[in-house]
Amino acid sequence: MFQQQLFPDIVVIISVDVSDVQKRLLPTYLEKWRERRNHREAQLNLLRDLHKKNREENIVKRRAELMAEKGATAAKTKFRYQEAEEEDDEEEEEEEKAADNIEDEIEALLEEEFPSEEDNEDKENEETEEAAAERLEVEIEERFVTDENNLVTITELLSEQNIPNVSISASRKLQIVRQQLLRKMQPLLTNRESLFQKCQPISYSLAQRLLLSTYKLHSAFGCWDPIKQYKERDLIQPLQWPLNTTYPLIFHQYIYFFASKENRNTFMVNPLKYLRQSKPTPSLPVKMAVLGPPKSGKTAVAKMFAQKYGLVQLSIGSVMRMVLNTQEHTDLAVQMKKHLSQGLVVPDELAIQCLEVALMSSVCSTQGYVLDGFPMTLKQAELMSSRSIIPMIVAELELDTVEVLKRGLEDKIKSNKPHLMHDSSEILHIRNSCYKQGVELVKKHFQKQYQNWILLDGLKSKWWIWNSSIKEVSISMRYIHSYLDRVRS
Structure with a gap:
């Protein structure tokens, strides 16, 4: 900005404590953290459901394959027992035990091949809200310190360029801060439109000579006071006599007359404000x-x-x-x-x-x-x-x-x-x-x-x-x- 000759009139610095910043930003950050956590949980639940469904389908297929293999072996054993002519109760019990053992073996194999995922919980879900709040506060403080260091550098540069700065405390309510800001800015805004306008007070005798020589001209107000015309438009205009009591000034190519020094000084502060008013009409007797x-x-x-x-x-x-x-x-x-x-x-x-x-x-x-x-x-x-x-x-x-x-x-x-x-x-x-x-x-x-x-x-x-x-x-x-x-x- 300085290289391009862009100089501000004033720089407003909003000063605030880190505790106030944390207090203001933390609720919003926590709300975003909760939204992200809920979103992750929804995604994880969906993935769990898909994994669970695929696992059940794979278990059913694998169980069928194992049952088919174990079933063939059991059929051969049963066929051998059927060839024997003598069967007793003990052999039947052994067959039942053998079948149970086969089912247990199948379940054990399925457990080894398809382990349960209940223990594989998301590590981020282990962070509680209190821990998240502490972590966010630390992040806000780090950012605050970084911005504050940058602000110190900028302030020093502004001081080198003789650019004024105004510090406003933002620790209070927003309405109070706004009123403080407007109060600080009011001197810059008042009469700003006539900042580069220049008026030259002169004596009445000089004004008369300038008018007689046509070097300067009468304004549209004539001998009337623009300030009184602005404040008391409907009042009758007083006679400015004797003539040496009037207070003229030069503005551009025109001469304006005033009834008092106070009115002339008021006009000099912001002449454009009073020149925008409608020009006076001939006064009624x-x-x-x-x-x-x-x-x-x-x-x-x-x-x-x-x-x-x-x-x-x-x-x-x-x-x-x-x-x-x-x-x-x-x-x-x-x-x-x-x-x-x-x-x-x-x-x-x-x-x-x-x-x-x-x-x-x-x-x-x-x-x-x-x-x-x-x-x-x-x-x-x-x-x-x-x-x-x-x-x-x-x-x-x-x-x-x-x-x-x-x-x-x-x-x-x-x-x-x-x-x-x-x-x-x-x-x-x-x-x-x-x-x-x-x-x-x-x-x-x-x-x-x-x-x-x-x-x-x-x-x-x-x-x-x-x-x-x-x-x-x-x-x-x-x-x-x-x-x-x-x-x-």
Whole structure:
């Protein structure tokens, strides 16, 4: 094998005591010994029967010949006695004795010519089972010693070639030995398919230069993390921003981006495993709304979604200011200014039109948006539905009145306020009451039409609220992906 350059990765040595080998092999060997002994006995019995039959036939023939010879002599003697005129009882007795002697002589001759074979027993049958067991144990031990000596020579040769070996004790049950073997082999089997694949980590600035110069190409994953795509296929993809926090690497002619060093290191161990997964489809935009009473933390939740997933944070005030500032000459802006100049509130119809204008941006179409504290009334919700502005999730942060007033008092005590605010307890109480009156109708509307209303405990920490929101959004995204896959198939 070494001459032909056939080097194994590892050599497994099954170590066992000679007593265990004897205990395992002896029953089988004894069974074979019994089979051979029974077979020999059957053959010997058959031969004995044939010999006995031939002997009886030969004895009958020989007895007939001897009787014929002895009979002729007896007839002559009898004829001589018949010629004598006087016969007495003594002569008759002598004749009978003479006949008996002839028969005895014949039997003696037959015994000499055809001796009995009862004493000619098979010598192998004299070996008892105990003696056979001892002999077999000695043979097994001799073979064991020979194999062990050969194994020592082979082990030394493997060591000279720097080939590792693993010793596994086979004295225990077969299942335990198998588990030990699998445990020893696991490091060799893990990530074996990418044993000769090489990845090169690089900095983000170098990755950008290589991509701009077309020396390297974007992978099929783009800026998405293949590890997160593998583990959390149905989850929304986070925005990798700022750009210097991404961790790229080069594999073949492509550059892959990762959200963390741990994910990049995981990919480097076995890149082929993650490249075999189906390539990511364009992500669906995330559309959600966060509602809650004053001081419930809805703005903080909306801001976290906007920062992590690149969503656009929209409040009804921000969209109206955007229209007034960027599209001041449009008919919509003119109508809004007419109401504002008279000190009136902008009607809901115009507010929804402003929201519709804001949602036409490319970021809202590709990444998605999160509505901060909107809709507040049933009329606003119905107007949104009429214009097909339907969030996939509407999260309500529940908070009782006492906690709302408590949080308002804490904010009022803070001294780092940029400007004067209407933060009195009376105003906060009125806002909270108005919210509770309107949100019940909005809740019934969304539950009846879309079943997308979820309740979150506003007393929990912001991280609990964040994780619960992510979980609910992920479930909705999974349903949408499943639906689209079924439609496509």
